[in-house]
Amino acid sequence: MRVRHKPWAAEKLAEYPEYAITDLIDLKGKWQSAFKKKGPLHVEVGSGKGQFIVGMAKQNPDINYIGIELQTSVAVMALDKIIEAELPNVKLLNTDGGLLSDYFEDGEVDRIYLNFSDPWPKNRHAKRRLTHENFLDTYRKILIPKGSVHFKTDNQGLFEYSLASFSQFGMVIDQVWLNLHDSDFEGNIQTEYEEKFSSKGQPIYRVEAHFPSK
Template sequence: MRLRRRPGVKEKLLSYNDLVILNPEQFKGKWNTVFGNSHPIHVELGTGRGQFITTLAEKNPDVNFLAVEVREQVLLQAVRKADGKGLNNIRFLLFNLNGIDHLFSEKEVRRFYINFCDPWPKKRHGKRRLTHSSFLLKYKTFLTEDGEIHFKTDNEALFEFSLNEISACGYKLRNIIFDLHHSDFQGNVMTEYEEKFVLEGKRIYRCEAIKTETLDD
């Protein structure tokens, strides 16, 4: 379902000028200057309403978080959550991830989070998936030497596709879980979608991809 663009939303986003960055390309390669420190940078690709990323930011004050979202109205909800918690280690980027090359420089990001992204189920749309090799190879460039991708989905076909793509791109797979909420995994932070899916009895799939230097990029 597409969200209608509501008038005045961008102006409301701009009123949170300490949290929102509408032209993030200008900070490529210098995100730590935005935060004024050298803490590791973690990025959520498609932050939605922000429950996941604001919870992490609240629990991890020594990490700098970037939340990327293309939908203005949804991003505004996430920003309001962060503002209500008084967080200063998070920034929100209104940005289309197709242009991710313009956001980050080599070895700038410690961790990417991809949560419940659009599965793009039709085969001809495969390259649009955020876990397609074309994206994964870009992430690999942006990640630090020990960088990671943490991925969750409720879509079994997307999870299988993603495991194959991740492996083919030379990452090391870790913590592959086929039923997260019936596993012994500790420290899971849920998104709004995840809470809904769990209540519906859906299985949640999760894995971590670790950047390695053992294979050629």
């Protein structure tokens, strides 16, 4: 995602601590205290401009959501959507999604969303894919027993790789969609990328999988 650098973005994030969490030191293992009421904790790794995480928070007010976005100039666009919606059940972290175990205690998260992640198509970059076994091991640790991963992409190669990676890691594949928008799936919240790719007629792939009990 190429976005024009916004030198003021970090300062704006700091101005809204009720939505954008910048001090993570005391929240590991205590994320429920960051929300007005307790509820299942769902995390999106790579939340982009925030359309998905805000849409999910609106749709499910009893679930607490955390969107993680590394690029500050992108995260601030997600912040604008959260501010406008005034949602009490969504927080934004401007940090590296590869460091989840630094921010979340083992068994603290109920579900992880991976939406239109960078496919890193070259084999030598496989370890950077968010469905590589190294990332899956981190997800397994921070998720509750039988915690789930919901994954969407337009990239067939990444989808096939991810299915194999989930299976080889011992995950249980619950459901698979080879063309999400041509299915009877209800309640789908689209990302900005999803709208772009589907408008061109590209199929959207989706999979739900969970880890067996620890």
